[in-house]
Structure formats: C-alpha cells, structure tokens
Amino acid sequence: MIIERARRLAMRISRRALQEDVLQLAKLLIESHPDPYSAGGGSLAFHRRIQGLLEAIPKEGSTARELLRLLRPLVASIQDGHTSIDLPASAEEQTSHLRFWLDWEVVEGQLYISGVYSPQDTPLLGARLQTLEGVPFAELIERISQVRGCDNDSHKLVHLSRAFAYPDLLTDILGYQTLPPLLHLSLLLSNDNVHEVILPLSEEAPAEMVQPASALAIPALNAAQMGWSFLDEEHKIACLRATSMRYYREAFEFSQAIGNQVLLNARLEQAIHTTMTEPLPEGIEARISAIPSATDLLCDLFSAMRQAQSTHLIVDLRHNGGGNSIFAAMLLYFLYGLDKVLTIDDGYQIPRYSPHFFQTNKKLKPEDYQEALANGGYDFSEETAWQKHQHQGWSAEELKRKYENLHSLIARMPTFAPIFEQRLWEASWTPQVLVLISADTYSAGFDLAVSLYHQGLRFLVFPRHKRLTVLSIVYGIN
Secondary structure, rough: OOOOOHHHHHOOOHHHHHHHHHHHHHHHHHHOOOOOOHHHHHHHHHHHHHHHHHHHHHOOOOEEEHHHHHHHHHHEEEEEOOOOOOOOOOHHHHHHOOOOOOEEEEEOEEEEEEOOHHHHHHHOOEEEEEEEOHHHHHHHHHHHHHHHHOOOHHHHHHHHHHHHHHHHHHHHOOOOOOOEEEEEEEEEEEOOEEEEEEEEOOOOOEEEEEEOOOOOOOOOOOOOOOEEEEOOOOOOOOEEEEEEEOOOHHHHHHHHOOOOOHHHHHHHHHHHHHHHEEEEEOOOHHHHHHOOOOHHHHHHOOOOOHHHHHEEEEOOOHHHOEEEHHHHHHHHHHHHOHHHHHHHHOOOOEOOOOOHHHHHEEOHHHHHHHHOOOOOOEOOHHHHHHHHHHHOOHHHHHHHHHHHHHHHHHHOOOHHHHHOOOOOOOOOOOEEEEEEEEOOOOOHHHHHHHHHHOOOOOEEEOOOOOOOOOOHHHHHOO
C-alpha cells in the first residue's frame, strides 16, 4: 500500500495541467472564503503569490507532492485553521500510514510528551521539545505557520504536535526533499537535563501506548466519540465527554437534510464500521439510524443525574476538534431550557454563500439566499441583529426570529426534533457545571465551551498531568 502511494505521488504531471490546478484553487478561495486577502497582505499580495506559483512550476512539470509543497504557503497565508490543503488519501491510507511514534500535549506554550510507545521510554513522559533535526523550538513554531493555516499561537503548537503523525507536513516544516527514516530530537526532561532521542519512522507502533497514570477513570467513548459516566461512588459528580462533534447521529441527519454528500462520504463509513460489523445496513437512512444518538445519550445522562440528585456535571471537551455545533444547543436545552438557548450571547458570524457552497449542500437553494448573493455572498443579518441587541436587548420579534431559525435547523434532525418541539426534557436537571478544554479544543468544540462559559460556569484549560486529577479540581470549586 505504501509503495503504491509512493508510485502515485511520483507520477509527473504536465506544467499546463498544474498551472490550471493553481488557478482553480485561487478561484475557489476567492469565491468561497470569507476573507482570503486580509491576513496575507491584501489582494495584490495574494495574486502576486499566485503569479509566483505559476512561474515556479518547472517546464517539465512536477509531481503532486511537489505541487503540494508549492501550494501550502499560499493556503497558509490566509491564516485560517479551517482552510488547509493536503494530498487525497485512500480509505486504507486514512487508517494506516507511516508516522513517528510520540504523542504530544500543548501546555503553556510548550510541547510535552504525553504518550510513548515503548516501556523503556516512560522516563520521557513530560519532557519538552527543544530542537528537532537541529531546528530550535521557536523556529519550528514559525515554520508551521508558513505551511499550515493557524488561527493563533496555540493553534501553531497544536499543528506542530500533529506533524509527527503526518510525515508529508513534517517534511515541509523541516525543508527536506524527503524525510529521513530517523529523526533527531533534543528534549528537556523534568529534571532539567537535556536528553537526545533518535525516533524511527514506521507504520506500526512499536508497542502499546504508555501515558501518565490517572487516578480517575474517564467515560468510555461510543462510535460517536461521546460518552458519560459518574466519577464517584455516590453519583454526585457526572462527566459528559465528547472528543468530536462529527459522528453523532443527528449530525449525519443534518448533513443528509442539506444534501452534503461530502461529509456523509467522509464520516459515515468510518462511524458505521466502528458501530457494528458486517453485514452493514443497506441504505443511507438505515446506516444513519445505526449511529449512536446524542439525544439518547443526553436523555440517559440527565435521567441518571436527576435520579441521583447529582450536584456537579463535568463537560470534558479536551481534544474535541469540532463538527456540528448544534450539539451545543441540545446540551444547553437539557441544562437550562429553551429561553437560555435563545438569549445566550455567542456573538455572531458573517457566513458567505458561493457556488461551491450550493454544489456541496445540494438541497439548499440559491434563491433562498438572494440578498446575500447580491452582495458577494455575504450575509450580515446576524451582525445586524447582534448590534441591535447590544443597545436594545432582545425584542419579542427578534426572539421569534431566533426561535424560527433554530427550529429550522433542528427540524433537519428527526431524532432530536420531537424532543424540542414538544419541549420534553427541557431544563431537565441543572447541576453546577465545570468545563474542561485543552489546547486543541477547536471549532464547534470550543464554541460549546464558550456557550457554557457565558452561563457563568468555571472554564479550565486542563492538560494531562500525572500529579493532577479531575477530582481534585471538582472538590476545589466549593
């Protein structure tokens, strides 16, 4: 498989075909991205980069891998963590590929080793990265932002930590033509001694991952990458854990309702194979129905908390990379009720609609977005409503509009829609809530954390550490 991938990537493509690809990418970014220019110095700078790319392609053409190296700085110049470019991978390559076997955690501007794959490497846990192939840590942080779009300094660290699992990206960070089979790392151990490590590249992990010991068993995850459990024998402390918002049933229902086959193709097969073995259900509706439901999970959690008279709920969003943010409205509905969902101040977005948007979401119609499309595709309605709210509060008319908008979204999720429409489970149980995040809590995951924070809740960045337990923090809030 690896040999076949290398053969595909080594195929030479004509200069003309590659130049057409560059222009197609530029057109896509210009027409679809809300702001492809500002972060990179304006439209002139953007198009100068395009011209430079067109001229940089050799007359004899180049490979897809070589083109990716040229294109990455252009996409990174937008400085948007949601906008990236990579080589397409087969289904097998998505589950098995070469990597360097160390796991990292971002803590206070540093990369710490959080997982090793050999028992003799256990002393490396907690060590900080100092240099990689002789490149100082500070320089590595700057280099990642030149090849991968990052929203902020924390995001740079997150993507640097992930590069060890993506050799193509790591090759570009280091400026190599090809990545060597062995990497040389300089680490600062917990006793402040410098330790040199040689890290091999391999497809299989050398052994089971070893992590710092934990004094607490966190909830197991289902195929939707969600789960809950009680953390104490008295059932006073419950924990809701979600490491993704991409794979719960209602998210797939939403994607199907708007005709987003791209998301369904990318995620449903992975989720269904995690849920069950062959033979799989036939038909997309049957497969979606087999995916674990966030609605069912929340009903079980809140029923158990109410019965146990639980006093605290920990919402563990560590390593949650996002997905469909409607889960935030669902959780707030169960915790605080519909009025809180409608009146929470989460700011606003300025979405942009484009031909690509409607090609991706095939059941949404351009005629329903004519006002925005007449102005470059930009929809300023949320901004206008938010500014009005800041001065006048929420009017009855505005709350009605917000309800109708929310209802139109939830109606696309037939599993949760009856609960919402009949006002079942509303404000079912309202314990004290503590939110846990990590540096890579992102997008819809971070949005949920912010929504809970706006309810006046405790909001903690919580990196893994062998001397710190969730339980000690929970009892510390009293």
